[in-house]
Amino acid sequence: MTHDASPLVLVDRPFAGCAVVALNRPRAMNALSLALRRALVSTFEALRSDADARVVVLTGAGKAFCAGLDLKELGAATDPGAAVVPTADEDPVLAMSHLAAPVIGAINGPAITGGFELALACDLLIASTNASFADTHARVGVLPGWGLSQRLPRLVGPGRAKELSLTGNFIGAEQAEAWGLVNRAVEPEALLPTALKLASDMLSVLPEMLSSYKSLIDAGLRTNLAAGLELERERSRAWAVNLRGTDIEGRRHEIAERGRAQGTPPNSD
Template sequence: MEQSSPENLIQVEREPSGIAFVTINRPKSLNSLTKSMITDLARAFKSLDGEDSVRVIVISGSGKAFCSGVDLTAAEDVFKGDVKDMEIDTVYQMERCRKPIIGAIGGFAVTAGFEIALTCDILIAAKGAKFMDTHARFGIFPSWGLSQKLSRIIGPNRAREVSLTAMPVTAEMAERWGLVNYVVEGNELLKKAREVAEAIIRNNQDMVLRYKAVINDGLKLDLGHALALEKERAHNFYNGMTKEQFEKMQKFIAVSSSSPVQQS
């Protein structure tokens, strides 16, 4: 099932398998974001989060870029006023989305595009892809998390260099630094994203949602409090299980243990 924004700039395709593909579709402008596109992206993620049939979301860009950032010809319209409205804030809606989000990064992911990429749970980049933070170059204050998230992923020294110099980070550098999970040929990008999505779908979907939540929520805490959070949620989970559910789990584990483990 396909769904598009009125101008066809944000496309959403839902597959029976449980994968939803979100495509930023403004290739002639390197997928730069207008205010209406930001709103449509936010609404798309909010909608997909509430759909039981959707298990994994893949976001990508059409053409030669993933997303080149905010369309600066409409900067004031984007950065003032409605920027505080979380209902139409793309990154906020992605952060609260319970479903795993895979970013398929082809070409440039610049500034706001970089921030959208950082909000994904898993990143796959095409060879030739580049990540750039141009906030300092253009005098734009970050508001979608780049100043805080990047340092937590690649370390503060590297993050300071990336952001203060506006240096490009190649796909290969990003993989070495732990920013992206895989680097593939451009024509293999969506295929790899689908492969990872299908591996997620093969697992217990209730636990996939719980596991993503405890990882992401724990990252906001120091290690001691994060471990306590895991323990608390584990106790609540097991205390809520019936004897029949435990028996079903034990049977499933026994059957699975007797078969070779599938590798994605």
């Protein structure tokens, strides 16, 4: 792998089309200092215009994914509210939302409060069995501003979300998997290979589909079901204008071959 990063953020290129972004303050559990937040924003903005970053994997260096905002720095700040409600150049979750590329979170260790919000901003999560999740906003005395109060209930249901957010309790990777918070929990040594395999699988679909399909899902989730279904119909009709039967026939054979290789051949009638 090659390295292209500031000291606070590492960017690896394991193969064409994939970028692995790692928070790199391991001795501080990758706590989100102002400098790290700005470095993440710059990194995501650069990847947004990078044609060879069609899938992004986000992880943490060391034993933690992210311990949240740097509370030591926050406690010494003259205006701590500015960190809680940041400007655009200090808001990594906002910068992530501008990425057309799918973001796979490879959660290697604790993801706490702001770090939990950073994880929830990913499109899907793979967790190491060393991972844990906690929302300590209510214990710190701060309301979330990066989406946790809205994204978490949509993933695990309001009751479980309130259990986590109103207690500040931690849950482990296996419980997170059972609740639907993460796609799967894997042994630590399998975490990055699993995330990279998913990235490779995503890169094997039609290139123009990755961002378009992600955008369709996300846009639908921002509205109600009826409006989402209408949005899907509109975009499907617009997309269908450029479809050609010969292209679909060729792709059908490729799908059949892939199905046979995975042991579940699709219906080819």
